[in-house]
Amino acid sequence: MSVFTKKNLTTLLPLLVAVFWGFCFFNMTSSFSNLTSESERKANLFATQPEFSMHLTDENGQILTLSNLAKQQNKTLVTQFIYTQCKTLCLTLGDYFQQAQTAIKTQGLAQKIHLVSISFDVNVDNPERLKNYRKRMRADEDIWSLATMQSTQDLEAAKQDLGLIVLKTQLKDYVHNSAFLVISKQGKLLGIYDDDDIQGALVLAAKQG
Amino acid sequence: MNRFKFSKLINNPVIVWLSLLLAITPSTPSFKYLIDDSMAFHMLVQIPLLILAGYLIGRYFKLNLNPRSLNIVLSCWLWFLFATLFWMLPISLDKALLSYGWDFFKIISLILTGLLLTVALSSSKILSLFFIGSTVMMLFFIGYYYQDTTLRLCNSYLIESQQNAGIGLIAMAFTIVFLCAAALYKEA
Numbered sequence: 001m002s003v004f005t006k007k008n009l010t011t012l013l014p015l016l017v018a019v020f021w022g023f024c025f026f027n028m029t030s031s032f033s034n035l036t037s038e039s040e041r042k043a044n045l046f047a048t049q050p051e052f053s054m055h056l057t058d059e060n061g062q063i064l065t066l067s068n069l070a071k072q073q074n075k076t077l078v079t080q081f082i083y084t085q086c087k088t089l090c091l092t093l094g095d096y097f098q099q100a101q102t103a104i105k106t107q108g109l110a111q112k113i114h115l116v117s118i119s120f121d122v123n124v125d126n127p128e129r130l131k132n133y134r135k136r137m138r139a140d141e142d143i144w145s146l147a148t149m150q151s152t153q154d155l156e157a158a159k160q161d162l163g164l165i166v167l168k169t170q171l172k173d174y175v176h177n178s179a180f181l182v183i184s185k186q187g188k189l190l191g192i193y194d195d196d197d198i199q200g201a202l203v204l205a206a207k208q209g
Numbered sequence: 210m211n212r213f214k215f216s217k218l219i220n221n222p223v224i225v226w227l228s229l230l231l232a233i234t235p236s237t238p239s240f241k242y243l244i245d246d247s248m249a250f251h252m253l254v255q256i257p258l259l260i261l262a263g264y265l266i267g268r269y270f271k272l273n274l275n276p277r278s279l280n281i282v283l284s285c286w287l288w289f290l291f292a293t294l295f296w297m298l299p300i301s302l303d304k305a306l307l308s309y310g311w312d313f314f315k316i317i318s319l320i321l322t323g324l325l326l327t328v329a330l331s332s333s334k335i336l337s338l339f340f341i342g343s344t345v346m347m348l349f350f351i352g353y354y355y356q357d358t359t360l361r362l363c364n365s366y367l368i369e370s371q372q373n374a375g376i377g378l379i380a381m382a383f384t385i386v387f388l389c390a391a392a393l394y395k396e397a
Contacts (some may be wrong), residue, residue, distance in 0.1 A: 013284040021291035024318075028301055028311075037303040037364045165364045 042192045050161040052187055053178065054154040056118060056147035059130035066116070067187030069145065071117055075114040076190070076205040078198075081164055083121035084133045093117075094137050096130040098196040103144050103202060110143055113205045119148035124156050184208060225265045225298035229320075236312050245306060248366040249376040253381060256296055256319060263323020272324060273331035285329035286340040292322040293344055297351050297378075299362035306365050341389060345382045352378025 010061055026032065034040035052066035070077050078100070080093050097115050117133075119125040125148040133139075134146055149155050158164045162181070180201040182191040190208070193201040218224060235243040235255045244251040267273075295301055296315060302309040330337055356375025361368045 009279045010278050014287055015279050017284045017287045021288070021295065024291075024295060028295070028304065030300065034300060036299045036362050040300060041364075165368060167365075179349070198380075 043207050054157045055150040058147045059127045070187050073114045076208045078201050079116045079181045082117050083119050084129045115144040117146050122149050210267040216335040225269045225277040232262045248370040249377045252374050253377040259319035262319035264326050267324040267327030272327050281333040288325050303363050348378050348382040
């Protein structure tokens with residue numbers, strides 16, 4: 001037992017402190033890989049493979065789920081989360097989807113990739129507003145679907161399962177995270193791309209059979 | 210004369226326990242909105258207050274132990290450095306808001322940081338300057354990054370809040386430098 005003398009213990013103390021905090025950092029950042037909760041969210045999505053079972057309403061008032069839409073279209077889906085009254089981020093996101101639409105047309109990928117914009121503004125957005133949004137965005141129905149979540153329950157499910165985060169600002173706008181999700185024909189999550197990397201999402205989607 | 214009054218003030222038990230109460234209050238459900246809404250309040254008010262409360266408690270109970278062993282002092286400073294860095298990570302701030310477990314750990318670990326700071330500061334001046342210098346650099350660089358980046362690092366906070374916190378961290382770094390310079394000047 002002579003190892004545990006007072007002198008030895010104080011010599012080890014700095015090491016113990018370093019090990020303790022090393023453990024805390026390790027635990028908090030899931031082995032030093034995630035410094036932000038957004039990157040943790042992405043890693044977790046791949047690990048848990050959530051079911052895309054939230055109920056959506058499209059602009060014709062039809063009820064659908066993402067998994068069903070993927071099977072129905074028999075195409076790989078690329079999704080984004082928006083709300084139609086948005087004046088900032090979603091406009092950029094809309095631009096990206098317009099560019100994507102053009103790219104899909106010119107590269108003849110219309111049979112392979114399908115774009116979906118999903119609104120999380122359950123209290124405001126309805127089929128009517130989605131129709132207006134389609135006009136504004138000049139979205140082609142064969143390539144680009146629009147839908148809104150049906151109820152606050154679906155929004156909660158998206159927050160829980162997909163890590164969607166929506167914050168209200170003082171101007172009653174929303175701030176939200178906005179990654180593009182790529183979903184296979186079978187309704188499996190294939191990839192998550194940052195909101196400035198639509199190109200990456202399209203490349204991955206085009207590679208699918 | 211002035212200094213005498215100041216030390217009497219911070220050794221006043223009312224002030225000591227009040228600082229502890231104030232530091233813990235934003236983590237209670239009814240005052241949670243304070244740290245929920247503002248990253249600056251979380252990083253620049255609550256976290257420093259927790260450390261301050263620990264420090265005042267340490268002083269009140271005269272917890273300087275007359276540390277003769279360099280290892281003990283070094284351990285205290287290491288704890289201080291790791292703890293402050295840990296609670297400046299975006300993911301730590303997010304999780305402290307979302308989970309009571311992490312929030313509890315935040316309170317305990319930062320009060321302990323303050324307690325150990327009492328021990329750390331009661332020893333070698335050179336060592337103190339070195340570690341305070343490291344902390345100031347950390348504050349400055351993290352603050353600079355927070356106010357500069359267009360990435361929203363915390364899912365729970367708006368980007369404006371993050372920029373304010375960044376500017377605040379830089380201000381805090383300069384304040385610490387100023388206080389250290391004042392303390393050294395007084396001693397010289």
